Amino acid sequence: MPRRRARDLAAERRTFVGRGAALVGAAFAFVHIGIGAADLKLLPPEEAFRFSARALDTRTLEANFGIEKGYYLYRDKFSFALEPAPHALAVPTLPPGKLKDDEFFGRVETYRDRVVVRLPLAEAAPGRTLTLIANSQGCADAGVCYPPSTQRIVLTLPAADGRPGPLIEATPAKKRWFN
Amino acid sequence: MTEPPAAGGNAPRRRAIVAAAAVAALALGAGVAWWLRTDPSPAKRDASALLEIALPDAAGVSQPLAQWRGKVLVVNFWATWCAPCREEMPMFIAAQEKHGPRGLQFVGIAVDEAAKVKQFASEIGLNYPALIGGYGAMELSRTLGNQIMALPFTIVVDRQGGVALTQLGPVKPAQLDQIIALTR
Numbered sequence A: 001m002p003r004r005r006a007r008d009l010a011a012e013r014r015t016f017v018g019r020g021a022a023l024v025g026a027a028f029a030f031v032h033i034g035i036g037a038a039d040l041k042l043l044p045p046e047e048a049f050r051f052s053a054r055a056l057d058t059r060t061l062e063a064n065f066g067i068e069k070g071y072y073l074y075r076d077k078f079s080f081a082l083e084p085a086p087h088a089l090a091v092p093t094l095p096p097g098k099l100k101d102d103e104f105f106g107r108v109e110t111y112r113d114r115v116v117v118r119l120p121l122a123e124a125a126p127g128r129t130l131t132l133i134a135n136s137q138g139c140a141d142a143g144v145c146y147p148p149s150t151q152r153i154v155l156t157l158p159a160a161d162g163r164p165g166p167l168i169e170a171t172p173a174k175k176r177w178f179n
Numbered sequence B: 001m002t003e004p005p006a007a008g009g010n011a012p013r014r015r016a017i018v019a020a021a022a023v024a025a026l027a028l029g030a031g032v033a034w035w036l037r038t039d040p041s042p043a044k045r046d047a048s049a050l051l052e053i054a055l056p057d058a059a060g061v062s063q064p065l066a067q068w069r070g071k072v073l074v075v076n077f078w079a080t081w082c083a084p085c086r087e088e089m090p091m092f093i094a095a096q097e098k099h100g101p102r103g104l105q106f107v108g109i110a111v112d113e114a115a116k117v118k119q120f121a122s123e124i125g126l127n128y129p130a131l132i133g134g135y136g137a138m139e140l141s142r143t144l145g146n147q148i149m150a151l152p153f154t155i156v157v158d159r160q161g162g163v164a165l166t167q168l169g170p171v172k173p174a175q176l177d178q179i180i181a182l183t184r
Helices: A002-031 B010-038 B083-102 B114-124 B136-143 B173-181
Strands: A049-057 A060-067 A071-074 A079-083 A098-102 A106-111 A114-120 A129-136 A138-140 A149-156 B054-056 B062-064 B072-078 B104-110 B130-132 B153-157 B163-168
Touching: A049 A129, A049 A149, A060 A071, A060 A129, B054 B130, B072 B083, B072 B136, B072 B173, B083 B104, B083 B114, B083 B173, B104 B136, B114 B130, B163 B173
Parallel strands: B072 B104, B104 B130
Antiparallel strands: A049 A060, A060 A114, A071 A106, A071 A138, A079 A129, A098 A106, A129 A149, B054 B062, B072 B153, B153 B163
16 A cells, blocks of 8 residues: 555654654744844854955055945044054055944945055065054944954065065955855 | 554554654754754843943942842943944933833943043933943953844843843834833
8 A cells, every 4th residue: 555655654754844843943932032132144243344455566555345235344443554663554545435424423434345445655665574454343234333353464565576465364264165 | 534544564664763753853952952052142041140240330430230130131232433322322211211210220331431431421311320341341242142242232131130132233112112011
């Protein structure tokens, strides 16, 4: 009676799936009592704002911030520094941001998607290995802000006739599937 | 159908399959329960660790959180540099004003400097304590469930000392109603 057997097995399978679902559901219910939390799906800051940099020539660095959709960085919270002394950056020109009318902060400029900042050194430093320090701060449209962040990237400037250095990521990107 | 249940050699095998399936389901359920319990979400956890801390207020006076034990305590992590935090605070001020006498107590923990907190508190007419946590408060919030370490982050402790809510991002008006209902 193969037909009936198949039906019984199917019923068993349904029972199994049902039991499994009930148990998983119970597990969820057990943990999630109390007031309905409405937590937002959010990225950790290093994934929302990906900082990378490279040396363009003996006296110019370039900082890149890749900004995830739905996140933004404040233009006036950017600052850069170079280590070790006496190497130093000249005052960089930050590209104009997008104007945002903030109830409390007034008109503020923000960056979305991507921002690239050219950072001239006070003096050329061919072949030197230096640490670029970037301070930034941003928020998510979903309604949270991340604390000010300081990130460092070690860069080796090219020799006088050298080619630009490779783009270096601030933190090793987390391993992802298909990526 | 009226056919009798299957009998013979297949039945024990099927029972074994059902048993195995049940064990698998239990293991899965237990696994999920365990995973969720070790997950950051500390819902309905005991808040004693939070109630044991003390932080200075804007005047530098140490304020132990235990002084609000027995009230419905809403601990809000915020900062003056956080626009969404500033936006929700007038709602907290109104709730403190209206429901404070019935045992609702807001306490702000600022991931900020005292001078900035003081200035902002007077600007918006803050009517509940603003404690100064500095950037160390970010780590404190992480231990309470703020895995992303963003602001605002709010944790609500009920009168029995249990965690009734942890919320990353602004508190929704409906949640505030539920918080207020805890005072009854």
